[in-house]
Amino acid sequence: MEMVQKEVVNSSSKSKRGPWLVHRINKDGRVVTRHRFPSDQERQRNCERERNRRSMARKIFSGLRAYGNYKLSKNADTIDLLKALCEEAGWHVEQDGTVYKKVSSEMAQKEDKIDLKLSLSLAS
16 A cells, blocks of 8 residues: 655745744844744744634625625735725725725704803802
8 A cells, every 4th residue: 555645735924834033123223133933833833823814804804794794805905904894984095005084964054053162150
């Protein structure tokens, strides 16, 4: 009986056999780059963690599409989700990321009708 070893191919950048580049800032404020050589077990755990993260995001997005009435594209990411949540909460998000509160016509009329009365009473 012949045993066949199966090789898992992943498209992530961490699946390469080479070292990982680690950029750190030292006390002087300079960026120091070091090479890190993770074990095969660590690489496998990272691949599994990424797979689980993607799976969970996929389930969240599909649930929001089905039950939350969010208009998210098939390949929506977290930025699209945040934009949809901001729109629901009454905030408008521009293309460049600027966020400001939506003002409806009813709100503008209510603000015009607000009359502030202050009274001051002195105790004797």
